Every structure is written in C-alpha cells, then in structure tokens.
Amino acid sequence: MALDPARTVAELRELRKLTCDENGAQRVAWTETWEQAREWLRGKLEGIGADERIDAAGNQWFTLRGDSERALLIGGHLDSVPNGGWLDGALNVVAGVEVLRRIAEEGSPPLTVRLVNWADEEGARFGRSLFGSSAAAGSMADQDEIRGRTDAAGTLWVDALAEHGVDLDRALDARSELETAAAYLELHIEQGPVLEATGLPLGVVLGTFGVERHQVTFRGQAAHAGSTPMDQRRDALAAAAKLELEIREIAKRAGGGAVCTMGAVVTKPGIVTSVVETAECLLDQRHLDAGTLASMLTETKEASERFAGEESVEVGWTRIWSIAPILFDPELIELADESIREVAGTSHRLPSGPLHDAAEVSRAGVPTAMLFVQSLRGLSHTKLEDTKPEHLELSVQALDRLASKMLARVAASLPA
Ligand SMILES: [Zn+2]
Numbered sequence: 101m102a103l104d105p106a107r108t109v110a111e112l113r114e115l116r117k118l119t120c121d122e123n124g125a126q127r128v129a130w131t132e133t134w135e136q137a138r139e140w141l142r143g144k145l146e147g148i149g150a151d152e153r154i155d156a157a158g159n160q161w162f163t164l165r166g167d168s169e170r171a172l173l174i175g176g177h178l179d180s181v182p183n184g185g186w187l188d189g190a191l192n193v194v195a196g197v198e199v200l201r202r203i204a205e206e207g208s209p210p211l212t213v214r215l216v217n218w219a220d221e222e223g224a225r226f227g228r229s230l231f232g233s234s235a236a237a238g239s240m241a242d243q244d245e246i247r248g249r250t251d252a253a254g255t256l257w258v259d260a261l262a263e264h265g266v267d268l269d270r271a272l273d274a275r276s277e278l279e280t281a282a283a284y285l286e287l288h289i290e291q292g293p294v295l296e297a298t299g300l301p302l303g304v305v306l307g308t309f310g311v312e313r314h315q316v317t318f319r320g321q322a323a324h325a326g327s328t329p330m331d332q333r334r335d336a337l338a339a340a341a342k343l344e345l346e347i348r349e350i351a352k353r354a355g356g357g358a359v360c361t362m363g364a365v366v367t368k369p370g371i372v373t374s375v376v377e378t379a380e381c382l383l384d385q386r387h388l389d390a391g392t393l394a395s396m397l398t399e400t401k402e403a404s405e406r407f408a409g410e411e412s413v414e415v416g417w418t419r420i421w422s423i424a425p426i427l428f429d430p431e432l433i434e435l436a437d438e439s440i441r442e443v444a445g446t447s448h449r450l451p452s453g454p455l456h457d458a459a460e461v462s463r464a465g466v467p468t469a470m471l472f473v474q475s476l477r478g479l480s481h482t483k484l485e486d487t488k489p490e491h492l493e494l495s496v497q498a499l500d501r502l503a504s505k506m507l508a509r510v511a512a513s514l515p516a
Contacts, residue, residue, distance in 0.1 A: 103202045103500050105493035111194050112492070115140060115178075116186040124483030125180035125188075129220035129231070130260040137178040137190075141217060144197050148204040150215070156273035157235035158219035158266040164200055166209040168514055170282040172506055173214050173466070174199060174499070175233075175457055177221035184222075185289075185485025187492075191473070192287045193217050195496045199503050210511035211282060213503075218457045219266075226250070226257045233457035236274040237464035243268055278461070282510040283432065284468045286458040287499045289487055293478030294450050301491040302498055303448040304436040305470035308459040309359075309386035310393045310425035316343065316404055320413035322369055322377035337376035339407040339415065340365050346403045347383070354396050357451050360385045388425050388451040426459040432469035435509065439501035440471070443494055469506070471498055 119127045119137050126133045138160055142152060150162040163171075176192025196215040203209050219232030226249045234240040246268060249257040258268050290296075295303050320334035340362075347360035364382040385400065387393040401417060408415040433449070440447035450472065452459075462468035473495035476486045487495075 103198060103497065105198065105496035108195050108198045108496045109489050109492050111144065111197070112186060112190060115190055115194065120186055120483070123183040125184040125186055126182060127178055127180040127184070127190075128182055128224050129179035129222065130225060130264050134179055135264070138217065141178060141193065141197070144194075145200065145215075148201055150200060150204070154265065155236070155277050156266070157232045157271040158261070158264055159232040159236060159274060159277070160217040160219070161277065162200065162215045164204055164209065164213045166212040168211050168511070169280050170510060170514060171212040171214050171280045172503065172510065173216060173281050173284040173461070174503065175216040175218055175284060175286050175461070176288070177218040177457060179220055179222050179224070181222050181224040181481050183483060185480050185482060187289045187485055187487055188291065188480050189221055189288070191289055191492065191495070195287050195499050198496055199500045202500060203503070209507060210514075211507055212280065213507070216277075221457055225260070229455065230457060230460050232274070233460035235271040236277050237460040238272060238275045239460060239463060240272060243271070278464055278466060281461075281466045283429075283506050284458065284461040284466045285470075285499070285502060285506060286456060286468070287471045287473065287495055288456060289480060289485070290450075290472040290475045291454055291478070291480035292475065295448060295472060295474040296476065296478065298448055300444070300446055300448045301474050301494050302440045302444050303450045303472045304433055304440060305428060305452050305458075305472055306433065306449055307388055307425055307427035307462075308452045308455050309388055310390055310423060311455075312385045312393060312397050312422045313420040314383045315418045315420055316340075316381040316383050317416050317418075318379045318381070318404075318408060318411075318413050319416070320375065320377055320411065323375045325373045325375060328375055333375050334412045335375050336379040336411075336413050337365070337367055339404070339411040339413050340379035340381050342407040342410070343381065343400070343404050346407070347385075347400060350396055350399050350403070354387060354392050356387065356389060356392060357453075358385075358387045358392065358396060359453060360396065360400070382420070386453060388427070390425050393425065423455070426462050428458070428462055428469055429467035432467055432506065435505045436469045436471055436502050439498050439505060442501055443497040469502065471495065471502065
C-alpha cells in the first residue's frame with residue numbers, strides 16, 4: 101500500500117465530524133472531547149506495529165522501532181481552541197499517521213520513527229501555550245505559576261492535569277522523550293495569507309518570530325472636559341494614539357515581515373467628561389531577526405518618550421513576555437525546499453508569526469524543519485479555517501518526501 105494522501109483528507113473529515121459542532125472544533129486540551137480525539141488517533145494507528153505511550157506531560161507518542169534507536173520525530177497537536185478550525189494542529193498528526201503507515205509497510209526503517217501528538221499546544225483553557233512540548237524540551241520553568249492557574253470556571257490547572265493522568269511535579273520527566281531524537285518534522289497550515297497571495301500551495305518555514313510584549317502606560321492628568329482649554333491638557337490618550345500610528349512606520353522601516361500591534365488601550369477614568377489620565381497600551385512586536393527586533397523595541401521606546409514630552413505626560417514600560425527568534429536547521433530547510441519543489445514545482449520560504457511546538461523542539465537542540473500549506477483567506481482559530489483538498493494532499497506528499505530524505509540523511513551519518 102503506497103502513500104494515500106486522499107485518505108488523510110478523509111480522516112481529517114472524520115475527525116471533524118467526531119469533534120466539531122456547528123461552531124467549529126471543540127478539542128480543547130484536558131477535556132472529554134480532546135480525550136475522544138486521542139482515542140480516535142489510537143484507533144487509526146492500531147495494527148501497524150507502533151507502540152503507544154503517554155509521557156509525563158501528557159504527550160501521546162507512537163513509536164515504530166527501526167534498526168537504530170535514533171529517532172525521526174513527526175509531530176502535531178490534536179487540541180484546538182474553542183470554536184476552532186478543523187486543520188490547525190490536526191493536519192500534522194493525521195498526515196503523520198499516513199507517513200507512518202507508508203514507512204511501516206516497507207519493513208523495518210533505518211531509524212526509529214515516532215509520531216507525537218503534543219498536549220495542549222493552544223493553551224486555550226488555562227492561558228499558557230505549548231505545555232507538552234515545552235515540558236519535553238525542558239524549557240518549562242513556570243510550574244509555580246501553572247500551579248496557580250485556573251480556567252474560567254475556577255478549576256485549577258493542576259487538578260485538570262491530574263484528571264488526565266499528569267502530575268505537574270513530574271511533567272519535566274517528558275524530557276527523556278527527546279534523548280534519542282535525531283530530527284523533528286512538523287507540517288502545519290500557514291494560518292496567514294502569504295502563500296495564498298503568492299499562489300503557491302506550500303512553503304518552508306525559516307523559523308518562528310521573536311516576540312517582545314510590553315505594557316506601555318502613559319500618565320497625564322484627569323481634567324474637566326468642559327473647562328480645560330486644549331493647550332493646557334495633559335492627555336495620556338493623545339500620546340498613546342501617536343504611538344499607535346508610529347509603530348506602523350517602525351514595522352514598515354524594519355521590513356522583513358516585521359509586525360507591531362497595539363492590541364489594547366485601556367483609558368482611565370474612561371468617562372466622556374474627562375481628559376484621559378492614564379492610557380495603558382498592550383504592545384506586541386515580532387521579527388525573525390533578533391537584532392532587528394531589538395532595534396524596533398528601542399525605536400518604539402524612544403518614540404514613546406518623544407510623544408510623552410510633546411503631550412506633557414509621563415511614560416513607563418513593563419515587559420509582559422518575550423521570546424527570542426528561533427531559526428530552524430539550515431540543512432533541513434534545504435531538504436524541505438527540495439521536497440516541496442518535487443511535489444509542487446515551486447517552493448517559497450517564509451517566517452512563522454505564530455509560535456509552534458516545532459520552536460520548542462528546535463530550542464531543545466533537535467534539528468527541526470517545518471512545512472506550511474496554504475490557508476484560504478489566511479483564516480485560522482475559527483470554523484471558517486480551510487485549505488483546498490488538493491493542497492492538503494500535496495502537503496501530505498511533501499511531508500512524506502521530507503521524512504524519507506531525513507531518514508536517509510540521518511541513517512547515512514550513523515556509525516556503521
Ligand atoms: Zn497549531
């Protein structure tokens with residue numbers, strides 16, 4: 101039985117039927133529907149000779165033993181956001197099933213091949229993404245914070261974890277899963293409009309953007325909207341508004357796919373009869389190049405001080421979160437490019453704005469490659485998320501090609 105990419109599309113539809121309702125996918129991690137999806141996956145891999153195990157962080161692994169212990173990993177995540185799309189995360193897992201079938205059919209592979217369904221990539225219920233992969237990568241360092249987190253209904257995350265067999269104190273034991281990893285491969289929908297705009301079905305991901313997230317607070321003086329002359333105001337919102345327009349120019353000047361977003365501005369006192377005293381802005385800046393990201397941040401800080409001066413207000417910055425850019429393996433990027441050209445004629449290289457499990461695996465030191473397939477209208481995290489079936493099939497073929505190339509490459513480098 102050769103690779104059957106149409107079967108992947110059929111199985112994705114089957115999973116959609118099982119775990120989506122009229123509002124979209126409901127495979128939120130640590131819920132019944134998510135367990136149902138894991139059970140479904142178990143059924144799909146029955147009888148091909150792969151052993152299943154759930155690791156200490158709740159990641160679901162299927163291992164096809166090969167001649168060497170060294171392992172090629174293929175990974176994705178079956179969990180979704182509430183009212184999510186049918187493909188985000190699931191495509192990589194279900195396509196991986198097809199690749200595993202093809203490899204199993206051909207007899208004992210030169211390397212061990214493992215499919216991983218990462219636990220809680222989305223962080224939809226408890227607000228922290230990449231739970232399973234960050235535990236396996238050893239980068240999880242916020243257990244104390246995780247312990248205190250609750251969902252909207254007040255359920256503690258640790259309790260939800262325990263219900264699904266995960267002991268938070270032992271989650272980092274999942275690190276042992278990556279000990280034999282020789283390479284990691286992930287296929288994902290793009291979740292953005294770039295490939296559709298270029299008219300290409302597939303692209304190679306160069307890496308994931310570094311992110312700088314800050315709260316920028318402007319402080320002026322509340323004053324009566326009727327009695328305070330325009331030239332005597334200390335209007336915090338005026339400075340915030342200037343900054344919101346300036347970050348667009350900063351991103352434009354930085355180029356290379358730079359993005360800057362002011363996702364929220366909360367004004368106080370927030371009434372129609374008062375000049376704004378404080379404007380709290382949430383700022384998100386991303387770039388693939390660490391140096392460019394740093395200079396975007398510096399430029400934004402300088403601009404905020406300039407606007408604060410112009411409006412006679414004060415400005416303060418607090419870092420919320422940041423992560424450095426993570427670049428994927430240059431050799432594997434070449435192989436991925438080659439695989440795409442073989443199945444689709446033309447390839448395209450692009451960075452990823454969203455973070456992915458692949459970034460965690462890569463920063464654990466495992467050579468990593470990632471493929472994107474076109475998303476229609478660039479939409480994701482909504483039931484409108486979609487990709488043409490013929491593009492889905494091409495993506496399964498490209499994943500399979502790349503898996504073969506990676507197996508051959510790593511096998512050739514093993515001591516005889
Ligand atoms: Zn995803």
